[in-house]
Amino acid sequence: MIKKYTLILLVSACSYSFAQDLSVSEKKIIRRVEANHEASIRFLEETVNINSGSQNPEGVRRVGQLYSKFLEDLGFATSWIDMPTEMNRGGHLIAELKGNKGKRLLLIGHMDTVFEEDSPFQKWERKDSIAIGPGTSDMKGGNMVLLYALKVLHEAGELKDRQIVVILHGDEESPGRPIAISRKDIVALAKRSDAALAFENGTGFEYATVARRGSSSWTLEVQAKQAHSSGIFSENSGAGAIYEASRILNRFYEELQEENLTFNPGLIAGGTQVLMDSSGIKAEVSGKTNLIANRAVVQGDLRSLTTAQLERARTKMKAIVADHLPHAHAEISFRDGYAPMPPTEGNLALLAVLNKVSLDMKLGEVKAFDPGKRGAGDVSFIATYVDVLDGLGVQGGGAHAPGEFVDLHSVEAIVKRTAILFHRLTNN
Numbered sequence: 069m070i071k072k073y074t075l076i077l078l079v080s081a082c083s084y085s086f087a088q089d090l091s092v093s094e095k096k097i098i099r100r101v102e103a104n105h106e107a108s109i110r111f112l113e114e115t116v117n118i119n120s121g122s123q124n125p126e127g128v129r130r131v132g133q134l135y136s137k138f139l140e141d142l143g144f145a146t147s148w149i150d151m152p153t154e155m156n157r158g159g160h161l162i163a164e165l166k167g168n169k170g171k172r173l174l175l176i177g178h179m180d181t182v183f184e185e186d187s188p189f190q191k192w193e194r195k196d197s198i199a200i201g202p203g204t205s206d207m208k209g210g211n212m213v214l215l216y217a218l219k220v221l222h223e224a225g226e227l228k229d230r231q232i233v234v235i236l237h238g239d240e241e242s243p244g245r246p247i248a249i250s251r252k253d254i255v256a257l258a259k260r261s262d263a264a265l266a267f268e269n270g271t272g273f274e275y276a277t278v279a280r281r282g283s284s285s286w287t288l289e290v291q292a293k294q295a296h297s298s299g300i301f302s303e304n305s306g307a308g309a310i311y312e313a314s315r316i317l318n319r320f321y322e323e324l325q326e327e328n329l330t331f332n333p334g335l336i337a338g339g340t341q342v343l344m345d346s347s348g349i350k351a352e353v354s355g356k357t358n359l360i361a362n363r364a365v366v367q368g369d370l371r372s373l374t375t376a377q378l379e380r381a382r383t384k385m386k387a388i389v390a391d392h393l394p395h396a397h398a399e400i401s402f403r404d405g406y407a408p409m410p411p412t413e414g415n416l417a418l419l420a421v422l423n424k425v426s427l428d429m430k431l432g433e434v435k436a437f438d439p440g441k442r443g444a445g446d447v448s449f450i451a452t453y454v455d456v457l458d459g460l461g462v463q464g465g466g467a468h469a470p471g472e473f474v475d476l477h478s479v480e481a482i483v484k485r486t487a488i489l490f491h492r493l494t495n496n
């Protein structure tokens with residue numbers, strides 16, 4: 069009995085210190101999160117159990133209906149943006165609340181997961197402190213955090229006169245092409261917002277994403293002279309296409325490496341016959357050891373932190389490619405993908421607000437996450453128009469693989485932190 073009594077004292081002392089640097093209205097918000105906690109986990113379970121693979125438009129729309137209803141109940145006006153049929157994507161949900169108070173927020177999530185209907189990984193399964201399931205952390209968990217943060221603000225009377233737009237994409241894991249169409253709406257919304265917050269799975273309470281590298285791709289095509297192997301390196305025959313491709317790749321390796329820049333040749337094909345599949349991820353080749361190869365193709369990616377770094381790398385690559393071996397000719401072409409997102413002052417200012425919220429809640433300091441470790445994401449498309457912060461979603465692990473999970477113990481604190489963040493950003 070005595071022990072139990074001590075425990076109760078301890079618990080109440082903790083919750084007192086937990087809230088001590090928060091205002092009266094913030095404490096009210098905290099209590100609303102606690103009251104909604106169980107329902108938020110049930111809501112997450114319901115959404116995880118609906119398959120919404122990026123190429124299952126029907127499933128994306130079904131999960132979108134749940135989100136849409138949720139936001140309408142909070143007073144948001146919702147609309148569904150269909151994508152062209154040939155794109156085979158479910159479309160996007162946009163929900164807007166109009167007002168004039170504080171910063172104009174753009175909140176970003178995605179409804180799709182990498183697990184299509186033929187995946188064996190389909191259902192929510194709770195195991196003590198975690199729940200396993202497709203999208204639990206990437207990112208139906210993150211969607212739930214942003215939605216419940218809005219719900220508790222609504223219940224506390226703190227959504228009144230706020231300007232907030234929520235956009236939930238149906239194709240983040242495999243963006244519909246062309247990007248100019250599938251990301252047109254988020255760009256337009258970013259241009260009329262002050263701060264964009266994205267809820268991709270978090271990297272621990274102590275980090276948020278203020279910068280991430282862009283990702284683009286390249287194709288190297290090499291032509292050379294086919295001849296008998298006995299004459300290789302001779303003035304008449306040259307070294308062939310495979311040596312030329314090797315020379316180029318080796319010089320990339322030796323001359324291009326710098327911080328935050330990577331370039332990965334992911335596929336190489338060379339010989340006397342090279343048939344590259346139109347998908348760009350498959351090739352058929354043939355060649356003989358007694359023939360000098362006359363053709364080689366390499367497909368690779370290129371990741372950089374800034375556009376200037378990307379341009380610099382491309383210029384160097386072109387110069388290396390142009391430095392041909394005798395009788396060889398090579399060309400490199402580049403395709404744009406996700407734009408780089410450098411750590412701007414505006415992004416760091418948003419991080420400072422989040423850091424203050426976290427310190428006031430006794431959750432510890434929040435630092436900038438290493439951009440080299442973060443993959444590409446939707447905020448990259450809008451970072452040139454608005455201040456952004458990403459990685460605000462749930463804690464968990466195993467994203468993109470069967471066994472993906474959410475750490476249920478972290479959820480309540482994250483929803484609290486998010487609600488207070490929204491409140492501070494929209495309150496003055």
Ligand SMILES: [Zn+2]
Nearest residue numbers: 206207240268
């Ligand atoms: Zn994601």
